[in-house]
Amino acid sequence: MRLHVVNPNASAGMTEGIRAAAAKAAPAGVELMVTGAAGGPPSIEGPVDGAMAVPWMLKRIEEAEAAGVDGHVIACFDDTGLDAARCLARGPVVGIGEAAAHCATLVADRFAVVTSVPEALPVLRGNLARYGLASRCAGLRAAGVPVLDIDAGTPEALAAIRRETRAALDEDGADAIVLGCAGMAALAADLSEEFGCPVVEGITAGLSLVHALATSGLRTSKRGGYATPRKKTAE
Amino acid sequence: MRLHVVNPNASAGMTEGIRAAAAKAAPAGVELMVTGAAGGPPSIEGPVDGAMAVPWMLKRIEEAEAAGVDGHVIACFDDTGLDAARCLARGPVVGIGEAAAHCATLVADRFAVVTSVPEALPVLRGNLARYGLASRCAGLRAAGVPVLDIDAGTPEALAAIRRETRAALDEDGADAIVLGCAGMAALAADLSEEFGCPVVEGITAGLSLVHALATSGLRTSKRGGYATPRKKTAE
Amino acid sequence: MRLHVVNPNASAGMTEGIRAAAAKAAPAGVELMVTGAAGGPPSIEGPVDGAMAVPWMLKRIEEAEAAGVDGHVIACFDDTGLDAARCLARGPVVGIGEAAAHCATLVADRFAVVTSVPEALPVLRGNLARYGLASRCAGLRAAGVPVLDIDAGTPEALAAIRRETRAALDEDGADAIVLGCAGMAALAADLSEEFGCPVVEGITAGLSLVHALATSGLRTSKRGGYATPRKKTAE
Amino acid sequence: MRLHVVNPNASAGMTEGIRAAAAKAAPAGVELMVTGAAGGPPSIEGPVDGAMAVPWMLKRIEEAEAAGVDGHVIACFDDTGLDAARCLARGPVVGIGEAAAHCATLVADRFAVVTSVPEALPVLRGNLARYGLASRCAGLRAAGVPVLDIDAGTPEALAAIRRETRAALDEDGADAIVLGCAGMAALAADLSEEFGCPVVEGITAGLSLVHALATSGLRTSKRGGYATPRKKTAE
Amino acid sequence: MRLHVVNPNASAGMTEGIRAAAAKAAPAGVELMVTGAAGGPPSIEGPVDGAMAVPWMLKRIEEAEAAGVDGHVIACFDDTGLDAARCLARGPVVGIGEAAAHCATLVADRFAVVTSVPEALPVLRGNLARYGLASRCAGLRAAGVPVLDIDAGTPEALAAIRRETRAALDEDGADAIVLGCAGMAALAADLSEEFGCPVVEGITAGLSLVHALATSGLRTSKRGGYATPRKKTAE
Amino acid sequence: MRLHVVNPNASAGMTEGIRAAAAKAAPAGVELMVTGAAGGPPSIEGPVDGAMAVPWMLKRIEEAEAAGVDGHVIACFDDTGLDAARCLARGPVVGIGEAAAHCATLVADRFAVVTSVPEALPVLRGNLARYGLASRCAGLRAAGVPVLDIDAGTPEALAAIRRETRAALDEDGADAIVLGCAGMAALAADLSEEFGCPVVEGITAGLSLVHALATSGLRTSKRGGYATPRKKTAE
Helix, strand or coil, rough: EEEEEEEEECCCCHHHHHHHHHHHHCCCCCEEEECCCCCCCCCCCHHHHHHHHHHHHHHHHHHHCCCCCCCCECCCCCCHHHHHHHHHCCCCCHHHHEEEEEHHHHHHEEEEEEECCHHHHHHHHHHHHHCCCCCEEEEEEECCCCHHHHHHHHHHHHHHHHHHHHHHHCCCCCCEEECCCCHHHHHHHHHHHCCCCCEEHHHHHHHHHHHHHHHHHCCCCCCCCCCCCCCCHHH | CCEEEEECCCCCHHHHHHHHHHHCCCCCEEEEEECCCCCCCCCCCHHHHHHHHHHHHHHHHHHHHCCCCCCECCCCCCCCCHHHHHHHHHCCEHHHHHHHHHHHHHCCCCCCEEECHHHHHHHHHHHHHHCCHHEEEEEEEECCCCCCHHHHHHHHHHHHHHHHHHHHHCCCCCCCCECCCCCHHHHHHHHHHHCCCCCEHHHHHHHHHHHHHHHHHCCCCCCCCCCCCHHHCHH | EEEEEECEEEEEEEHHHHHHHHHHHHCCCCCEEECCCCCCCCCCHHHHHHHHHHHHHHHHHHHHHHHHCCCCEEECCCCCCHHHHHHCCCCCEHHHHHHHHHHHHCCCCEEEECCCCCCHHHHHHHHHHHHHHHHHHHEEEEECHHHHHHCCCEEEEEEHHHHHHHHHHHHHCCCCCECCHHHHHHHHHHHHHCCCCCCCEEEHHHHHHHHHHHCCCCCCCCCCCCCCCCCCHHH | CCCEEEEECCCHHHHHHHHHHHHHHCCCCEEEEEEECCCCCCCCHHHHHHHHHHHHHHHHHHHHHHHCCCCCEEEECCCCCCCHHCCCCCCEEEEEHHHHHHHHHHCCCCEEEEEEEEHHHHHHHHHHHHCHHHHHEEEEEEEECCCCHHCCCCCCHHHHHHHHHHHHHCCCCCEEEEEEHHHHHHHHHHHHHHHHHCCEEEHHHHHHHHHHHHHHHCCCCCCCCCCCCCCCCCC | CCEEEEEEECCHHHHHHHHHHHHHHHCCCCCEEECCCCCCCCCCHHHHHHHHHHHHHHHHHHHHHHHEEEECCCCCCCCCCCCHHHHHHCCCEEHHHHHHHHHHHCCCEEEEEEEECCHHHHHHHHHHHCCCCHEEEEEEEECCCHHHHHHHHHHHHHHHHHHHHHHHHHCCCCCEEECHHHHHHHHHHHHHHHHCCCCEEEHHHHHHHHHHHHCCCCCCCCCCCCCCCCHHHHH | CEEEEEEEECCHHHHHHHHHHHHHCCCCCCCEEEECCCCCCCCCCCCCCHHHHHHHHHHHHHHHHHHHCHHHHHHCCCCCCCCHHHHHCCCEEEEEEHHHHHHHHHCCCCEEEECCHHHHHHHHHHHHHCCCCCHHHEEEEEECHHHHHHHHCCCCHHHHHHHHHHHHCCCCCCCCCEECHHHHHHHHHHHHHHHCCCCEHHHHHHHHHHHHHHHCCCCCCCCCCCCCCCHHHHH
């Protein structure tokens, strides 16, 4: 099975981090295709970045479709362009934000999200409301650290993430943590060990869920809002 | 006061229709700037169209900002790119979908939306959930007519819209109708007369609401998710 | 266009404050008629006050209808008697509570309400639930200051309002503030300046929204719960 | 124990019907005081009627308090003036609308309301949302029969009520019926027999619940929105 | 009228405590039958205990049915086995958790639950969501005290319960308290006195509600999910 | 990886059907252990069956834990005993009801459930509310066919399932179907082919999700409501 992981951020360094995380997380028998949305903004930290990134990401989706992949993971916690990607793909498409949230509800009563910057919170809140999982979310917290700093793994970034994790468990009453940024993937195992609870990171969750859907023979419904665009659109 | 109405669809004909509707609807003392998202898809009938249209629409937002407008109306019922536009603009930004829904709740207990094609329903449903107005919506109905046919005003299109309007009132228990497509603007007055209830069309609603916000001195908060993008984004 | 602003409180001083705020807020071309519910309780600080005030306020609505106004604003943040007023009026009717909440959701992701006394909170919470906007409200806070003290503008009242405003932004995560009492209208501009976010006060919001509805030709639906009362009721 | 049942409608005939229903429904050991809101509208069929009735009803509440009753039932399905009555009374106060809905959820998974006229539906919908029981309501149906005709017990009225009852069970999937009008009280037993399911009428439900609260020593909290009005209000 | 109170915990001491509380709370004219789920776990402090207790509790329900009781109260705040008991009983069945929550909403705007251990919270949260009363709940708090310690009435247990009660009122904004454990029944009166607000305990609430239903002639609907099990089940 | 699929129904025939479905659905590299809740009711068609089945099912969970499995699937669409099983297991536990619903939301905007008998609907409705996925469910439909008849595959059973499937798509507006009964597993592929949309059956969904969780290193949080029971419970 071939699965495509697309980084909607243009940053090549971030794409390499995602490639490494995906390689570690890929289910047995999965061949990975990892791409980045070169041409778009280096990192997505708000609605404008998101909007500018999507057309480039959809190009990667179409190229991967042409290459015959069996499913796609959108490796940005905003689930940037998820609906549009579902319209273009034959196989299943999963965003790492929704994947992590769904997985968290299967191993905990209520999860909290710890993400990068406060600007990201409204998008994540809106996504959870649409997915139906808002009632399972005990809190949304921003560590106040830009995405590229998280990627760099500075001690300040790590300290801020640990502080919000503890607050989410102790003050919000969460019993699992969702790491709300693709760049946090490498931290999941240590945080889970330290805090004694599930810490879900999206790349692993996304790959395992799209693999689960693909092995189950499930693909996006074309009866409703995810219908394949009529020709006009492609011009 | 100068207000910018942007058609996120590229279709010049549709932009002209919007210009006509906006000219009719503009509050006294408003100077209009009407633009279209030339470069993007001719019409937006699903998430892929929406995603491809936004970068072009944001260009129009930035041009209008440079021209010093006091507020913006996004003239597509999907409220395409609304969050991103709010980040870029100094003044208030309103989508015609949210504008029509808010206005409907001020003149009725429960409204129903009558839109063009079924593919549009999930986006509209998701929007209403995010805005918080889903509980005020008695039904979402598609007339099964493509946007460009509505614009052309064929008798079949009109008959389908009237059929769904009646069903929304009689079966769904709505007491007001929201026309879910910019191209339906010209029909509002006749439908209101025929069915004896408020029929809200978004261009009028959007212009009057953004005018209300601007005259009230209200503009998008920059404290949260609508912060002005940092420089990186503009490159 | 003539718009009627009715103060459901009997206090003449408060009516004068509302008249001043309305005069400042009125859109161009609007002629104001400002009345107070003389005969009812001096100020509305709970359900009993509200119930006793409504019949007197409805009298003002009927008198203003007889005088041919084009719309009404109910200038109490409880939106006292709003449904009944909608049944009696030909034109649109807006309460300052709902008006402020709707406007806030158009310029911010989540608003918080800062009101006078804790006794007011359940009514406001119930209203937001009915309007559908509860999910957009990050918090409801009472400054613990009686309405008439707010009107008097004591330093203690102002300090309490500023304290709760700060808490709403920092602790509740709001990115806009709604001032939950007609008597706070004069504070909006300074608070907005100080806290760097939209501060919505209801008189301005109410006037601009009812003006928006009236210029759009929208009036309360008579198909449902706002039907004109049958004769029996008037006896 | 002395319990007060107040009819917020002025109609003496309706008050007699309520007295008869209450006498039949009163728990053992309960002494009844039954009053009507003479001075207000003959029947409540919309928000204006409701608003005009409340001051008269609150007078009855105060008179009954002076007479030393242990609790109150508001015998109108709109729960007219319930919040205000709670502020004035020492003992518990229950509206027949909320009482019937709460009882229905204790004997069924989902109930439907069958009421008199469509104008009543928005108020009932709003009430259920505030009580928190909207998710337990499978449908709200109006028989299209005015309150006074229901009271008169015409065959047409009965046929319409039976038709909507059947539809609520078969089409809405309700497994219990709530009769949404005080005047339907006498029909409950026969309808329950005919349709083989619980048919809850509010006078019985209200009396038994207020009796339950009073025997449990529970009375309205004065810590929050139901605080006893300060003196000013009583003038 | 004969009412059955079943303790789904096996602990004989706890059953005696419940018997004492029930004897004190029983409405006039009620003959009590109090049983315990001997054979099951001594106390229910999580889903496994709950699951193991239900078959034994259902045996008690069937024995009480054979003895001709008019209704049942399930005396565990989890409402353990409530749905199953409703299928087996002719008369009404009420859990003390739902009973207390319903009663609290009739005497307060928003209640908070103070229970024993944090493990209990997810079950209670889930129950309130299903009952529809989650929106009326200002907070769920665990005192961190095991059920059997509460029963023993240690000073530490009482101090913890008082601490959480105060926090629920001051921080969560509740205006009534629900005691979330059958073993707390004896504390209700003192806490209500101390904190000046309704403190609802479930045994009194449950008995008074099932008595209210039974005197009203209401019993569980057999049209839907509570249908009497077909024979197969009884083998 | 070893995964345990437990049939909470005692019927050996049904367990064989589940074994066959599981064998077909198992991801590569998965060794299956399939058990049935011998000792409990032959089939679960309501809350009493469910309650009586759980203790036997938990025995199977404990035996499988002793045998060292890596995760469990509860093969009843009611997700019978799911919370209790999570407390007892080291690895992840997934119910086929929740698994199917989660998968459906990843390939469609809104799903509908087609299940066996109407008695099952309240449990399923309650489950979806608790999971948070109720807003994604367009309808819950019962084919009116007992579980054992579905297992036998009678033409009447198949016709009824097809009729409700069509109604769910055409009338409820679903764009995917969830088969709400373990015995329907064999029908999924044909129905998906016939109706041109995803048809999710729980055994495949459950196995693939628990496999996804286990390969991701995710297991149930023990910080909250799923804590391992203290010793007392095991006696």
